[in-house]
Amino acid sequence: MARINLDHIRHAYSPKAKAAGDYALKEVHHEWADGGAYALLGPSGCGKTTLLNIISGLIHPSDGRILFDGVDVTALSTEARNIAQVFQFPVVYDTMTVYDNLAFPLRNRHVPEADVDRRVKEILEMTDLAGMAGRRAQGLTADQKQKISLGRGLVRSDVNAILFDEPLTVIDPHMKWVLRSQLKRLHRQSGFTMVYVTHDQTEALTFADKVVVMYDGEIVQIGTPAELFERPSHTFVGYFIGSPGMNFMPAAVNGSTAVVGEQTIALNGAPTLAKGARIELGIRPEFVRLGREGMPVTITKVEDTGRQKIVRTQFCGHPLSIVAPEDTEIPSEARVTFDPQAIGIYADSWRVGQEG
Numbered sequence: 613m614a615r616i617n618l619d620h621i622r623h624a625y626s627p628k629a630k631a632a633g634d635y636a637l638k639e640v641h642h643e644w645a646d647g648g649a650y651a652l653l654g655p656s657g658c659g660k661t662t663l664l665n666i667i668s669g670l671i672h673p674s675d676g677r678i679l680f681d682g683v684d685v686t687a688l689s690t691e692a693r694n695i696a697q698v699f700q701f702p703v704v705y706d707t708m709t710v711y712d713n714l715a716f717p718l719r720n721r722h723v724p725e726a727d728v729d730r731r732v733k734e735i736l737e738m739t740d741l742a743g744m745a746g747r748r749a750q751g752l753t754a755d756q757k758q759k760i761s762l763g764r765g766l767v768r769s770d771v772n773a774i775l776f777d778e779p780l781t782v783i784d785p786h787m788k789w790v791l792r793s794q795l796k797r798l799h800r801q802s803g804f805t806m807v808y809v810t811h812d813q814t815e816a817l818t819f820a821d822k823v824v825v826m827y828d829g830e831i832v833q834i835g836t837p838a839e840l841f842e843r844p845s846h847t848f849v850g851y852f853i854g855s856p857g858m859n860f861m862p863a864a865v866n867g868s869t870a871v872v873g874e875q876t877i878a879l880n881g882a883p884t885l886a887k888g889a890r891i892e893l894g895i896r897p898e899f900v901r902l903g904r905e906g907m908p909v910t911i912t913k914v915e916d917t918g919r920q921k922i923v924r925t926q927f928c929g930h931p932l933s934i935v936a937p938e939d940t941e942i943p944s945e946a947r948v949t950f951d952p953q954a955i956g957i958y959a960d961s962w963r964v965g966q967e968g
């Protein structure tokens with residue numbers, strides 16, 4: 613297990629890169645805790661795999677260093693970094709049995725056979741493969757083979773970190789849920805440093821203690837699931853986390869009030885704003901109260917999810933989504949109020965502090 617330091621890392625696939633936009637990964641400078649469970653979350657092309665491959669050693673970064681427990685491993689191969697990896701698609705030996713596939717990484721390192729047996733049996737249980745331990749991998753479904761790959765990633769107990777690159781893509785939805793919960797439990801039991809790449813927010817939020825949200829080659833926030841929900845640092849985090857995502861509207865700020873269209877909205881404090889910045893007011897749909905009091909909205913659609921209502925409205929010419937309790941009565945002349953505590957002010961997409 614190791615603490616991972618990403619020391620001023622940047623990466624461009626073209627050697628001619630100069631401008632920030634030429635870098636697939638813009639500067640990353642962070643320390644990830646020993647034993648942490650991190651999810652790299654973001655849309656396709658944002659740089660998740662590039663960052664993971666820099667940690668594993670498959671890619672040598674254009675700039676910066678990577679350290680495991682304070683030791684510079686930038687020049688070391690994947691093997692020398694002593695990490696386990698699980699990829700999107702299964703990597704198994706077809707002619708070996710399920711048991712031997714799982715035992716392989718241990719036997720390769722001359723682990724005593726009694727320990728191999730104990731560990732492989734634990735992993736067989738965990739991945740729900742115990743019933744097919746003696747079967748050859750050849751002929752198993754993609755789903756079953758991927759469970760073997762996951763098991764092989766988890767079987768060693770002496771690795772510095774385990775890296776997962778969208779490992780549940782080929783797993784069926786029910787098993788996905790089971791494996792996700794098992795991985796979380798295994799992380800708690802084992803204390804491995806784990807880094808898990810996904811573009812699925814549910815996967816990231818259930819697995820990770822800390823979610824690393826990436827957008828356009830940049831880490832825009834590292835936070836607990838609650839922090840990402842309550843205080844998104846960047847408008848992208850607001851959109852991407854939550855369902856529906858956060859509402860954002862162009863606004864002007866005057867002391868401790870914001871003006872959206874013709875409405876004046878009370879804030880929790882007075883944000884400090886740079887001149888000329890593009891200002892937006894952000895509020896999560898869960899913190900907009902729908903009723904007969906407050907500012908007028910026009911309802912465009914009501915979606916009933918069974919547990920709650922998602923009410924789509926127009927507010928001062930801007931779309932505004934509201935999550936309302938299932939038993940909410942929808943008034944014919946609907947109005948809304950915003951909880952000032954839940955309002956965020958964003959300047960050029962980044963959240964600004966509000967002084968009380």
Ligand SMILES: Nc1ncnc2c1ncn2[C@@H]1O[C@H](COP(=O)(O)OP(=O)(O)OP(=O)(O)O)[C@@H](O)[C@H]1O
Binds near residue numbers: 662
């Ligand atoms: N080998 C390569 N050569 C040139 N450009 C690349 C290479 N690999 C990735 N890129 C580019 O780098 C950027 C980041 O890609 P990366 O694969 O890291 O993103 P990602 O977030 O993992 O996406 P996905 O979820 O689709 O795998 C993209 O613009 C991609 O086109």
